[in-house]
Amino acid sequence: MKHLLATDGLDPRLATAVLDTADELKKTLLGREVRKLPTLRGRTVVTLFYENSTRTRVSFEIAGKWMSADVINVSSGGSSVGKGESLRDTALTLAAAGADCVIIRHPASGAAHRLAGWLAESGTAVVNAGDGMHEHPTQALLDAATLRERLGTLSGRRVAIVGDVLHSRVARSNIHLLTALGAEVVLVAPPTLLPVGVSALPVTVSHELDAELAALDAVMMLRVQAERMHGGFFPSAREYSVAYGLSEQRLKMLPEHAVVLHPGPMLRGMEIASAVADAPSSAITEQVRNGVHVRMAVLYHLLAGEEEK
Amino acid sequence: MASRPRGAAEPDGERELLSAGDVARTIARMAHQVIEKTALGAESGEPPVLLGIPTRGTSLAGRLAERIAEFAGVAPPTGALDITLYRDDLRRKPTRPLASTQLPGTGIDDRVVILVDDVLFSGRTVRAALDALRDHGRPRSVQLAVLVDRGHREFPIRADYVGKNVPTSRSEEVLVLLSEVDGRDAVVLRGKGEGA
Numbered sequence: 086m087k088h089l090l091a092t093d094g095l096d097p098r099l100a101t102a103v104l105d106t107a108d109e110l111k112k113t114l115l116g117r118e119v120r121k122l123p124t125l126r127g128r129t130v131v132t133l134f135y136e137n138s139t140r141t142r143v144s145f146e147i148a149g150k151w152m153s154a155d156v157i158n159v160s161s162g163g164s165s166v167g168k169g170e171s172l173r174d175t176a177l178t179l180a181a182a183g184a185d186c187v188i189i190r191h192p193a194s195g196a197a198h199r200l201a202g203w204l205a206e207s208g209t210a211v212v213n214a215g216d217g218m219h220e221h222p223t224q225a226l227l228d229a230a231t232l233r234e235r236l237g238t239l240s241g242r243r244v245a246i247v248g249d250v251l252h253s254r255v256a257r258s259n260i261h262l263l264t265a266l267g268a269e270v271v272l273v274a275p276p277t278l279l280p281v282g283v284s285a286l287p288v289t290v291s292h293e294l295d296a297e298l299a300a301l302d303a304v305m306m307l308r309v310q311a312e313r314m315h316g317g318f319f320p321s322a323r324e325y326s327v328a329y330g331l332s333e334q335r336l337k338m339l340p341e342h343a344v345v346l347h348p349g350p351m352l353r354g355m356e357i358a359s360a361v362a363d364a365p366s367s368a369i370t371e372q373v374r375n376g377v378h379v380r381m382a383v384l385y386h387l388l389a390g391e392e393e394k
Numbered sequence: 395m396a397s398r399p400r401g402a403a404e405p406d407g408e409r410e411l412l413s414a415g416d417v418a419r420t421i422a423r424m425a426h427q428v429i430e431k432t433a434l435g436a437e438s439g440e441p442p443v444l445l446g447i448p449t450r451g452t453s454l455a456g457r458l459a460e461r462i463a464e465f466a467g468v469a470p471p472t473g474a475l476d477i478t479l480y481r482d483d484l485r486r487k488p489t490r491p492l493a494s495t496q497l498p499g500t501g502i503d504d505r506v507v508i509l510v511d512d513v514l515f516s517g518r519t520v521r522a523a524l525d526a527l528r529d530h531g532r533p534r535s536v537q538l539a540v541l542v543d544r545g546h547r548e549f550p551i552r553a554d555y556v557g558k559n560v561p562t563s564r565s566e567e568v569l570v571l572l573s574e575v576d577g578r579d580a581v582v583l584r585g586k587g588e589g590a
Contacts, residue, residue, distance in 0.1 A: 086489075102491060109492035113479070119529055124479040152479075385479075390489030 086386045088201045088211040091220040092262040099386075100262060104230050106382035107375065114151070114378075125154035128388050131184040132214070133175065135161045135191045140349055140373060141214050141224070145188050148380035154388070157184075172196065173203050180207035185388055188212040194219035194254075210387040218252050224348055225258035227379040229266060231368045232303055234375070235344045240267035245297050247273045248307035248329055248356055251280050251318075255348045256307055260286055273297055273329065277318045294329055298338040305346045306331055306356050322355055331357045336364060344368050407585030411560060411568075414579035417541070420557040421454070424539060425461035427555050431537075432506055434466045441470040442506040442537070447523055448476050448493035453574040454541060455510040471498035475509070475530075480522035497530060507533040512570035514540040514556075517549035542581055544568045 086099060114120045130149040132142050142158065149156035159166070159179070166175055172191070179187055187209055189197050194217030201211040215221040229239060236242055244263055250256045250272050263270050270288040272279065283290055291297050298304075309325065319325045331345065336358075339345075345357075345367040353359045362369060412420065428434070432442050441462075446455030452474040463469035476493040478484075509523050520538060527533060539555035544562040560583065562568060567584040571577075 106492050109476070109494060110479075113476070113492075113495050117529065121529075122479045123525065124484065386489050389484040390487070 086390075088197075088213075089222050089383055089387065090197045090201055090211065090213045092222045092225045092258045092265070093220065095222070095262065095265065097265045100226065100229070100266065103226060103379070103382045103386055104233060106385055107226075107230050107378040108234075110381050110385075111375070111378045120151050121153060122151060123153050125149070125152040125384060125388055128154045128185045129157065129183055130154045130186045130188065130384065130388075131157045131159060131179050132188045133159045133179065133190070134214070135166065135172075135189075135196075136215070138190055138215070140376065141190065141221075144373070144376040145212075145214065145223075145380050147377050148384055151377070152381055152384060154185075154384065172200065176200050176203050177207075180204050180209045184209055186210040186212060186384065188214050189216070190214040191216050193217050212383060212387070215254055217254065218257075219254050220258045221254040221348075222258050222262070223376070223380055223383055224255050225262040226383070227372055227376040228255075228259055228305065228346055228348070229262055230375045230379050231346065231372050232263075232268075232344060234371070235368055236302055236342070238267075239263060242268045242302040243271065243300055244268050244303040244305060245271045245273050245291075245294075245301050246305045246307065247294060247331070249278045249309045249318075250274045250283075250307065251278045252310040253307045256305075259305060260288055264288070271297055271301075275319055275325075275328070294335065295338065298335060299340065301339060301343050303344040303346060304331060304339065305348075306351075308348065308350065309352060309356060326355050330355060331361050333358050333360050336361050336366065339366070346372060348372070409583045409585070410580055411542075411583050412558060412581035414573075417557075417572075417579040417581065420541065421457050422461050422465075424555045424557055425458055425465055428458065428462055428508065428539070429466045431554065434462065434468055434470075440500075440505060441466075441468045442508050443498055443500065443502055443533075444470050444472045444508050444510055444539075445475045445497075445502075445523075445527075446472065447509060447511040447519060448474055449575055450512040450570055450572050451510045452493075453572045454512060454539075455508075458510060458539065471500050473497045475523055475526055477519060477522040477526050480525045481518065482522070483518060495526075495530075501531055502527065502533045503531040504534050506535050506537065508537045508539050508554075510539045512541050512572075513568050514538070514543045514551075514553050515546055515568075517547045517551035520551050521549050541570055542568055 146156050196216045197213035246256050264287045272288050273291050273294050347369050444455040444459050446452035455472050459470050459472045474496045476495045478490050537554040540553045541557040543556045544560050569582045571580045
């Protein structure tokens with residue numbers, strides 16, 4: 086693996102290898118006093134964040150540090166990015182300074198791909214930590230890791246992705262990864278929050294959450310991305326919540342083994358009832374915990390292997 | 395060859411160094427040596443902990459423990475220690491899948507730990523294993539048991555228990571085959587390696 090830019094087109098065998106590595110790392114580190122491995126000693130990992138994010142950045146930073154890499158955080162506020170430097174120049178600077186891996190979060194879809202193109206010569210690996218409305222592959226991998234842990238396997242499982250699919254890179258990455266790993270995906274959203282061309286995706290679509298619940302193995306709630314909405318996508322927060330929020334009543338309609346996921350940050354009371362978020366079916370804190378192990382596994386597969394050339 | 399030379403060359407330049415019977419006898423002998431060296435039985439305290447280095451070291455540790463239990467009447471706890479994350483040559487090889495580390499419930503603090511591996515070569519695996527052990531606890535002492543010592547050490551490391559010493563050239567390959575993993579027991583020397 087040279088870069089991790091998207092789950093679209095990701096080899097399912099490679100995805101499974103990353104998930105297996107994450108499992109082993111989790112077991113290896115469980116109950117340890119010193120959670121530090123020498124695996125990536127001497128490698129430099131830079132997080133380059135043009136958008137705010139706490140959990141993703143911290144999770145990558147911890148992952149790198151637990152494997153003894155040197156981790157440097159660059160955010161758009163306190164750097165030359167704020168002075169107007171282009172993404173390309175920033176990237177070339179980082180590569181020239183010796184970064185082995187750049188982890189990028191950017192508001193523009195496709196930014197990670199452009200970066201990988203510019204850095205092709207330098208051999209610096211690129212990880213997409215969320216680009217606009219396009220993809221967020223490590224989030225999909227950690228969701229898959231969490232579902233595998235709870236359900237045993239993804240093959241043949243039915244997973245609903247509920248809410249603002251249109252603006253969600255998490256949804257897009259999950260659709261590709263979950264179907265590649267053998268799960269069935271159903272998108273549940275109002276027609277206004279579904280992307281154009283949804284019929285080309287390997288999913289089924291529904292506008293009725295209640296009708297789907299009984300047959301699901303997992304429900305993945307999405308955040309309503311108010312900051313990306315510049316128009317009326319639904320009449321009111323209240324109406325959205327009534328139609329697509331995961332309430333306690335809806336939780337009861339799910340099979341007992343079903344898992345509830347949310348990529349965070351949650352709008353409690355709107356997308357998901359507070360009691361549901363804290364119920365035993367909810368794997369939301371496990372998602373965060375698995376995020377660290379999955380990102381360690383990604384860094385391992387990108388940086389520990391044979392040097393090309 | 396120290397013991398019976400097995401001259402009959404097999405196809406592809408392979409030569410069998412140990413047959414299935416030899417492997418079983420070698421493990422039995424090593425079990426006796428462990429019992430003697432760790433003064434197991436009689437009035438001894440806790441038995442040593444056998445930690446195999448995956449994949450074949452884990453199988454060997456299990457077999458060694460069975461023989462020790464049979465001869466000394468004390469079953470030593472066994473486990474597996476994956477050292478992949480501790481290797482210093484990760485960047486020179488393709489990414490390896492990780493194996494499981496499973497320590498016995500007794501832990502390894504203040505115990506005699508015997509690392510078990512199939513082949514002792516450069517010593518880098520053992521060095522990595524010592525680093526890995528340090529992260530898991532503080533054994534009283536650490537010993538090393540290997541089925542085959544093929545020489546070419548790059549670190550000042552030697553084994554406490556050696557099943558068979560095999561002088562080799564660097565271009566040769568020593569393959570330990572075990573029924574748990576490979577379907578049969580044997581130790582094979584392959585002549586025309588592609589360079590070590």
